[in-house]
Amino acid sequence: MRRAVLAVVLALLTACAAHEKMGDRASSTGDWKTAEREYARALQRDPRKPELQAKYREARASALAEARGKARACTAGQDWECALAESQYALGLDAGDSEMAALRRDVGREAGRLRLRRADEALARNESANAMGLIEGARAATDDPAVEAGARALAPRAARAAAEDAERYRQGRQYQPAIGLLAQAARLDPSVTPQLRVVEAEYERWKDGEVERLCGEGDALIDARRFQEARARYEQASAIRPMGRARDLYRYADHLVDGTDEVARRQFSFAESSFRSAVQTGLDRGAAQEALDRVQVRRYAVRLLGVRVQRGGPPGELVIAVGLPDGRQLRTPPGRRSWARLDSGFVVEANGYDDRTVSVRVLRFLERPGDPPLELGAATFRLGDLVSRRILALADGVVDELRVDAVPTDLGRDEVYGLDRFTPPPLPLPRPERHK
Numbered sequence: 001m002r003r004a005v006l007a008v009v010l011a012l013l014t015a016c017a018a019h020e021k022m023g024d025r026a027s028s029t030g031d032w033k034t035a036e037r038e039y040a041r042a043l044q045r046d047p048r049k050p051e052l053q054a055k056y057r058e059a060r061a062s063a064l065a066e067a068r069g070k071a072r073a074c075t076a077g078q079d080w081e082c083a084l085a086e087s088q089y090a091l092g093l094d095a096g097d098s099e100m101a102a103l104r105r106d107v108g109r110e111a112g113r114l115r116l117r118r119a120d121e122a123l124a125r126n127e128s129a130n131a132m133g134l135i136e137g138a139r140a141a142t143d144d145p146a147v148e149a150g151a152r153a154l155a156p157r158a159a160r161a162a163a164e165d166a167e168r169y170r171q172g173r174q175y176q177p178a179i180g181l182l183a184q185a186a187r188l189d190p191s192v193t194p195q196l197r198v199v200e201a202e203y204e205r206w207k208d209g210e211v212e213r214l215c216g217e218g219d220a221l222i223d224a225r226r227f228q229e230a231r232a233r234y235e236q237a238s239a240i241r242p243m244g245r246a247r248d249l250y251r252y253a254d255h256l257v258d259g260t261d262e263v264a265r266r267q268f269s270f271a272e273s274s275f276r277s278a279v280q281t282g283l284d285r286g287a288a289q290e291a292l293d294r295v296q297v298r299r300y301a302v303r304l305l306g307v308r309v310q311r312g313g314p315p316g317e318l319v320i321a322v323g324l325p326d327g328r329q330l331r332t333p334p335g336r337r338s339w340a341r342l343d344s345g346f347v348v349e350a351n352g353y354d355d356r357t358v359s360v361r362v363l364r365f366l367e368r369p370g371d372p373p374l375e376l377g378a379a380t381f382r383l384g385d386l387v388s389r390r391i392l393a394l395a396d397g398v399v400d401e402l403r404v405d406a407v408p409t410d411l412g413r414d415e416v417y418g419l420d421r422f423t424p425p426p427l428p429l430p431r432p433e434r435h436k
Helices: 002-028 032-046 050-076 080-093 098-124 128-141 145-171 176-186 192-223 229-238 245-264 267-281 287-295 385-389
Strands: 298-307 316-323 329-331 339-350 357-366 374-382 389-394 399-408
Touching: 002 032, 002 050, 050 080, 050 098, 080 098, 098 128, 098 145, 098 399, 128 176, 145 192, 176 192, 192 229, 192 245, 229 245, 245 267, 245 287, 245 298, 267 287, 287 329, 298 316, 298 357, 298 385, 316 339, 339 385, 357 385, 357 399, 374 385, 374 389, 374 399, 385 389, 385 399
Parallel strands: none
Antiparallel strands: 298 339, 298 399, 316 329, 316 357, 357 374, 389 399
16 A cells, blocks of 8 residues: 555656646746646646746746737737637636736627627538537627627528538438537527437447447358457447447457467467357357367377278288377287277377377288288378367278277376387388378
8 A cells, every 4th residue: 555655656746747847848938828837737746846836926927928918919900819818818817807807808709700700601611510610609709699699590500501411421321420410500409409319319220230230240250260350340349339249249259369379379278268268258159169179288098990991912910000209109909801990099188289190000911921011001190180170080002991089088198008019110101191
């Protein structure tokens, strides 16, 4: 708590020093209005600093004198907008200045009349928004009855023109500028209010439709595993309805994008966390669970299920030789038929992105002593492909099919069953696999 208080105090002192520095810079160039404003901001943060108080008093006096002089000069030159701005500034610093109050009243009346003339000219140029702003500005400048009467006369024309402009915006589905114009027009002429309510309701329906359209596109992109594009659609929908369902869908897609990026960096534990967060949103229809299943490193039993080779050829024993990623060479017990159900396998830890390979060769050991074995077929497969697809049907040469699958297991790491150690004979390297 003490540290937090000290941090706040330090921040206030830093801001105070910055405003004081800007005030010093402005006063050195004679920009007294800026100096007065910056010193006032600095005093808000450190009001008990005597030197700063003195600087503020000097800047305020100079700015006030300057504003009074400009107000008088602008009045003499009939620059009513300038005179109005300077007299208002002076009264902001000294509300009891009777001279400036009287001047403000007189120049405000003239500025109001000028603004009404400009409003009429703006209507002639079909600038309804500008005209309405000038009418409101005329009323803000003065309470003179003549100015108010002129404003009441112009207001219906300006409101009608704004309503026509708003309708063109509405036809182009530019609802925000249409509503802005109608809201401004309704302040001048309450008869425009029903049209404003109609357009507001239509805008709400349009937003609902847009949100559904964008979310539908996002859902389709999720199904196509195009997560970044889906996130962009949900973000667009969230901008329309910040508190709607698109907000949660955006968060869901964001987890998927993060997980995909982490997979690309081979940061599998972080990717797993991101995909799990996506699943936990409760919005997943399968994409996040699929990604989570693929990225999780699990222990699998890789099972050799069966082999079938074409009939014919010299008699002999059929053996499956397996080369593991860690360099171990294993073999199945020999069999004498052209097909066999196998009960052999080994245990690995892997995920769907595991690039390690397993080599498999189907060998026939001939009955004549000294004859080298025949290679009937050979294949290699990535562990990542196997654990992602869970089953592979390999084929090569005269091997019609060698079925291999992977199932999660509680068996010990690197455990082997139904396979013996094996020193393979020198044979050609395995050819690329042919998957059925």
